[in-house]
Amino acid sequence: MWRRFSKRAAILCGFVLFAAASFAGLRITAAQGTPAGAPRLRWYKGNTHTHTLNSDGDSTPDEVVRWYREHGYQFLVLTDHNYLTNVEALNSLHGAEEKFLVIPGEEVTDRFGEKPLHMNGLNLKQVVEPQGGQSVVDTLQRNVDAVRSVEGVPHINHPNFGWAITADELRQVERTRLFEIYNGHPQVNNFSGGGLPGLEEIWDAILSSGRLLYGIAVDDAHVFKRPWDAGAARPGRGWVVVRAERLSAAALLDAMERGDFYASTGVELADYQIENRTLRITVRERGATKFRVQFIGAGGRLLAEAVMNPATYQIRGDEQYVRARVLDSNGAAAWTQPVPVASSPAPQR
Numbered sequence: 001m002w003r004r005f006s007k008r009a010a011i012l013c014g015f016v017l018f019a020a021a022s023f024a025g026l027r028i029t030a031a032q033g034t035p036a037g038a039p040r041l042r043w044y045k046g047n048t049h050t051h052t053l054n055s056d057g058d059s060t061p062d063e064v065v066r067w068y069r070e071h072g073y074q075f076l077v078l079t080d081h082n083y084l085t086n087v088e089a090l091n092s093l094h095g096a097e098e099k100f101l102v103i104p105g106e107e108v109t110d111r112f113g114e115k116p117l118h119m120n121g122l123n124l125k126q127v128v129e130p131q132g133g134q135s136v137v138d139t140l141q142r143n144v145d146a147v148r149s150v151e152g153v154p155h156i157n158h159p160n161f162g163w164a165i166t167a168d169e170l171r172q173v174e175r176t177r178l179f180e181i182y183n184g185h186p187q188v189n190n191f192s193g194g195g196l197p198g199l200e201e202i203w204d205a206i207l208s209s210g211r212l213l214y215g216i217a218v219d220d221a222h223v224f225k226r227p228w229d230a231g232a233a234r235p236g237r238g239w240v241v242v243r244a245e246r247l248s249a250a251a252l253l254d255a256m257e258r259g260d261f262y263a264s265t266g267v268e269l270a271d272y273q274i275e276n277r278t279l280r281i282t283v284r285e286r287g288a289t290k291f292r293v294q295f296i297g298a299g300g301r302l303l304a305e306a307v308m309n310p311a312t313y314q315i316r317g318d319e320q321y322v323r324a325r326v327l328d329s330n331g332a333a334a335w336t337q338p339v340p341v342a343s344s345p346a347p348q349r
C-alpha cells in the first residue's frame with residue numbers, strides 16, 4: 001500500500017532535491033513534471049532504530065527482523081549499542097528483492113559529563129567506537145565524522161534524552177542531515193516540560209536559524225516479548241516512509257539525506273506534492289478517523305490549518321520554510337520535511 005502514490009507525487013522529488021541543495025534564496029517555480037526516462041520511484045516503510053539481545057533488547061536478531069517483516073515494513077536497521085550485527089544471514093532468511101531488506105547499523109553510545117549522546121550509524125562497514133570529546137558539540141561531531149569515515153549515514157538520536165542536546169548545540173553539528181523528532185521509547189522526553197522545548201520546537205529553532213535538518217520518527221524498540229506492557233519500549237511506534245527508486249541501502253539512505261520521506265506514528269499519506277506554488281497533502285483515510293493538517297513556518301508559526309482532504313497551502317514566498325504536521329483524531333501524527341521557500345542564511349554542511 002506504500003507504493004500506490006499517484007504519478008504526480010514524483011514532482012515533489014525533484015523539488016526537494018533542489019531545495020536541499022539550495023536552502024538560501026530559493027524561489028518556488030511551477031513544477032516541471034518528471035523527466036522522460038527518469039527512474040520510477042516507490043515508497044518504502046522502515047525503521048532505523050531498534051535493539052536486540054546483542055545489546056539491551058529482549059529478543060534475538062532473527063525474532064526482531066521477523067516482527068518487522070510480518071508487520072508490513074519493507075526495511076529495518078539493527079542498531080545495537082556499540083555493536084554491529086552482521087546481517088548477511090538475516091537477509092538470506094528474511095530478505096527478498098523489493099519486499100524486505102535488513103541494513104547493518106549501530107547506535108554509537110557516548111556521553112559528555114552526565115549527558116548521554118547517542119547517534120545511529122546506518123549501513124556501516126565496520127563498528128564505530130565512541131569517540132569522546134571536549135564538549136557536547138565536539139563529541140557529536142567526532143562521532144558523525146567517524147560514521148562518515150566508514151561510509152555510513154549518521155542520525156542524531158533523542159536529543160531530549162537526559163535533556164542532553166540543545167537546539168543551538170545540534171545546529172552546530174556539521175555533515176549530518178537527520179535527527180529524531182519522535183522516538184517511541186517512553187523515557188526520551190519528545191515533548192516540552194519544565195520550561196524546556198520539545199523536539200518539534202527544537203526542529204523549528206534550527207530551521208529558523210538557516211540550518212536544514214530533516215526529522216525522522218523511530219520506535220527505538222527494546223521489548224518484543226511484552227506486547228501488553230504500555231510502559232515498555234515496544235516496536236511499531238514510529239517509522240519513516242521513504243521515496244526511492246529501489247529497495248537498496250544506498251537508494252534509501254540517499255533519499256533520506258535529500259529529505260525525500262515523511263515520518264509517522266500512524267498516519268499514512270496517499271499523496272504529497274508541490275506544484276504551481278501549492279503544497280498539497282492527501283491523507284489515506286481509514287474508518288471514521290478524522291484528520292487536520294497544520295502548515296508550519298519559521299519560528300514554529302502556524303501558517304494555516306486544514307481539515308479538508310486533500311489539504312492545500314498556497315505558498316506566499318515569505319515563510320522561510322514550510323513543513324506540515326498531520327494529526328488524526330486518535331492521536332497519531334505524520335510530519336513532512338521542510339520545504340525552503342524564501343531567503344535565509346546559507347545552509348551549514
